[in-house]
Amino acid sequence: MDALDRKFDLRTPLCDLLGCELPVLLAGMGGVARAELAVAVAQAGGFAMLGMVRESPELIEAEIRAFRAATDKPFAVNVIPSATDPLLLQAQISRCLDLGVRAFTFFWDVVPAVVEQVKREGCLVLHQVGTLASARQAEDAGADVIIAQGIEAGGHVHGRTGAFALAEAVLDGAKVPVVVSGGITTGRGLAAALTMGAQGVQCGTAFLATTESWAHDYHKARVVQAGTDDTVLTDVFVLNWPKGAAVRVLGNSVTEGLSGRLMGHDPAELPREVIAHDSGQPLLRFSTDSPMRHTTGSLEEMALYAGQGVSGVTDIVPAAERLRRIVEDAVDCLRHPNLRPG
Structure with missing residues (x-):
């Protein structure tokens, strides 16, 4: 055929x-x-x-x-x-x-x-x-x-x-x-x-x-290296979205630093700290931004989206x-x- x-x-x-x-x-x-x-x-x-x-x-x-x-x-x-x-x-x-x-x-x-x-x-x-x-x-x-x-x-x-x-x-x-x-x-x-x-x-x-x-090469590489158990569901990456909006991402230093408290984060209480830039625009820790082709900075701390079929x-x-x-x-x-x- x-x-x-x-x-x-x-x-x-x-x-x-x-x-x-x-x-x-x-x-x-x-x-x-x-x-x-x-x-x-x-x-x-x-x-x-x-x-x-x-x-x-x-x-x-x-x-x-x-x-x-x-x-x-x-x-x-x-x-x-x-x-x-x-x-x-x-x-x-x-x-x-x-x-x-x-x-x-x-x-x-x-x-x-x-x-x-x-x-x-x-x-x-x-x-x-x-x-x-x-x-x-x-x-x-x-x-x-x-x-x-x-x-x-x-x-x-x-x-x-x-x-x-x-x-x-x-x-x-x-x-x-x-x-x-x-x-x-x-x-x-x-x-x-x-x-x-x-x-x-x-x-x-x-x-x-x-x-x-258009995902950054770092993000792509992390996806290729990941296994099914490497994703987590959390609402800590919530800046720019309504409170309680959960995302599934690859675990990183940010999620590991939550000590198991993956949910229940209020965007109004999260600090606004610039950790990266994309085409001159500052990107914040805890934002929903994932790294794109031209993003520079602390890519590891960003939301690295991936599903459980990774x-x-x-x-x-x-x-x-x-x-x-x-x-x-x-x-x-x-x-x-x-x-x-x-």
């Missing part, structure tokens, strides 16, 4: 809805999922998202134009209403609509008015949720796709339920496609998601450790190669369920 046939073995109705070949979504990782990575995933057959959380309308426009200059594949822009100043959020959405963006990804609390706003303009809405209640609320507001994020996920984690347990609950009664997200870095996760009735998966950590990712990422490769491995392993799993892929 040739590669093209293998791809279409996994095609689901979600692919038709989004205009992609493969049911694998690039997570809209802030700072990491810029045009370079999004283009690579889209051209390889996946569905691309631009991670534009709290970015300026000017940067968003530049990334959209860079994406379109490289490919005519469809994409979504990821913004987070509940973690963004309302004026900035409206400026972001207005700029996207002016540029003809046809799909948005939202996350964290469901804001029905925002969903309805872009739906009125004919846009698709993918909404990532962490609870069954949020999934139902997002669907009621008009979301076209529900992304069920489990506690295994890297980065900001909204719920406290495992990805597949949450997806199973969401699938029971959902009238729109459901995507599983959280700890999925190999084809086994994709195969499991499709077998349970989901229509695809969303991957973040798997694509963070790729050549096109042990499945053992090298840094082009995004197309990562996607190819996921797809081929998934096909092997589905065809030969009693054999270990690879």
